[in-house]
Amino acid sequence: MSKLTAAQRVKLARTPGRPGTLDFVQHLFTDVFVCKGDRLGREDPSIFGAVARFHGRPVTVLGHRKGRTFEENMKCNFGMPSPDGYRKAQRLMRQAEKFGRPIITFIDTPGAYPGLEAEAGGQGEAIASCLALMSGLTVPVIAVVIGEGGSGGALALAVGNRVIMLENAVYSVLSPEGFASILWKDAGRAEEAAGVMKLTAADLLKLGVADQVIPEPEEGAHTDPEVVYAAVDRAIVRHLSQLEKERDLAAQRYQKFRAMGAVREETEA
Amino acid sequence: MQPLFRSRRDRLDRLRRQREEAVEAAARREAAAHGGSQTCPGCGAECSNQELVKTEYVCPHCGYHLPIGAYLRLSLLLDPFSFRELWPELTAPNALDFPGYEGKLAAQREKTALSDAAVAAVGKLDGHQGVFAVLDSRFFMGSMGVAVGEKITRAAEYARKHRLPLIIFSASGGARMQEGILSLMQMAKTSAAIERFSKAGGLYISVFTHPTTGGVTASFASLGDITLAEPGALIGFAGPRVIQQTIGQELPQGFQRAEYLEDHGFVDQIVPRGEMRKTLSQLLALHRKGVFHR
Known part of the structure; x- marks a missing residue:
């Protein structure tokens, strides 16, 4: 693996032209049927949803969508979902559960949208309900962090039995800019923040948040995406076949997240 | 045998008093941390902690919940x-x-x-x-x-x-x-x-x-x-x-x-x-x- 700094990886994870959810969908799945709408009156293009085949087997695919052109960026709100997007995701997860389809999610968002309408629509409730719903699913769930894993907006689609990260993807409680601005009142110290936040794939593997890191070409995934698609494909195949042997997938997922973060209980001297 | 409580009513009264004492004790601790009074963030009125204890830390002037x-x-x-x-x-x-x-x-x-x-x-x-x-x-x-x-x-x-x-x-x-x-x-x-x-x-x-x-x-x-x-x-x-x-x-x-x-x-x-x-x-x-x- 390359020896980049955390800040350099943050930059790579955000590089325009880096393979996004739609690229992975196009290269890993066949028979893709796009599903839109939350059935509550809204459609949020920043969350992609589809039923498709993965190596012949029907699966549900969900992922954040940033858009490739400026026009698409605007339409997808630069990959920052509104509550409607999370409610669409919930609808499609329930559907996957009903039909026994594994769920594959692609994570690539700066975070859930912090705006007036999003708050009025219950951004917090929408994310919370995604977390609760995902935690109890009995079908296999595999989350792949392909770019930016920004905060609760990323986690809402990432409560998986397995969490896979691309080498230069990042996953954090907040963007380094937001982190620096909250802790040091200075968004300009984002690079320094990236350094202490433990947000790289290697850090998260060590912390037990990620289960596998998929290496990227030296200059990043966008320089030779075919290699990355093939590696992600192999990883999903391998994890799916492991998970199929699991007796209770909801229990496995519960224990996985239950174990995150060690605690102490002795009285301090 | 001497009954501990003469009636159900006495017992309830006693429980109520105990609850009030517990509230006041907790409030006194809180008050000690804050000094004698607090400025209400809602209306700016100066509220004594004595008063706030009684209102469960709700401003008596504007209803602000501290x-x-x-x-x-x-x-x-x-x-x-x-x-x-x-x-x-x-x-x-x-x-x-x-x-x-x-x-x-x-x-x-x-x-x-x-x-x-x-x-x-x-x-x-x-x-x-x-x-x-x-x-x-x-x-x-x-x-x-x-x-x-x-x-x-x-x-x-x-x-x-x-x-x-x-x-x-x-x-x-x-x-x-x-x-x-x-x-x-x-x-x-x-x-x-x-x-x-x-x-x-x-x-x-x-x-x-x-x-x-x-x-x-x-x-x-x-x-x-x-x-x-x-x-x-x-x-x-x-x-x-x-x-x-x-x-x-x-x-x-x-x-x-x-x-x-x-x-x-x-x-x-x-x-x-x-x-x-x-x-x-x-x-x-x-x-x-x-x-x-x-």
Whole structure:
């Protein structure tokens, strides 16, 4: 693996032209049927949803969508979902559960949208309900962090039995800019923040948040995406076949997240 | 044999006195930390602590609900002598080796006498046994790191195991930044525990108090069967400053306040502090036979 700094990886994870959810969908799945709408009156293009085949087997695919052109960026709100997007995701997860389809999610968002309408629509409730719903699913769930894993907006689609990260993807409680601005009142110290936040794939593997890191070409995934698609494909195949042997997938997922973060209980001297 | 209480009425009177004493004792501790009086953030009036003790820290002039600590909150709710704290020594290490975090934690502990930002207890409210968890905004703004996440998770698991209702009072700035990604993971952990509890048929009442934002709003606090809020409480996912920066304009009056959430369908009822105990008692009684439906 390359020896980049955390800040350099943050930059790579955000590089325009880096393979996004739609690229992975196009290269890993066949028979893709796009599903839109939350059935509550809204459609949020920043969350992609589809039923498709993965190596012949029907699966549900969900992922954040940033858009490739400026026009698409605007339409997808630069990959920052509104509550409607999370409610669409919930609808499609329930559907996957009903039909026994594994769920594959692609994570690539700066975070859930912090705006007036999003708050009025219950951004917090929408994310919370995604977390609760995902935690109890009995079908296999595999989350792949392909770019930016920004905060609760990323986690809402990432409560998986397995969490896979691309080498230069990042996953954090907040963007380094937001982190620096909250802790040091200075968004300009984002690079320094990236350094202490433990947000790289290697850090998260060590912390037990990620289960596998998929290496990227030296200059990043966008320089030779075919290699990355093939590696992600192999990883999903391998994890799916492991998970199929699991007796209770909801229990496995519960224990996985239950174990995150060690605690102490002795009285301090 | 000498009966301990002459009648049921005497016993109730005595319990009421004990409760009042417990409230006053907790309030005196709170008052000692604040000095003789406080300026109401709502109207700017100077309120003596003596006065505030009687009103349960609600401004007598404008009705503003001042933030109160976790133990004071519990003393306002629980029947005398029914309180048993759960996992009081629970803390989390500096798992990410975040520079300066240990020192900050020590200072917060010194200041508040809390081990971290959540207190959990089993106790009785008006005779109804339940599991109670309260976030304390004085400790690191009530932010959720591993210790808070673990305590909320254990509270839900305990309630599930003992088939008790769960009542959580939230007050939080969101995720604990210094614990980074592990803080984020507490959102998934706590939500999963609430979901399990819910699937087992357990009753969960979530109460939003001022202020509750970020990762706590986007996890367990938004998953109640019944959702209540204190008047005027700021409740949101993104903080008002972040939203203002994003949209580049002034936020409307009352935005993200409890009343706004009620109007938008995210809160069942707004309950003033003085009526909270009565309301919770009513809800617990309504669910009594069906505390567990499965």
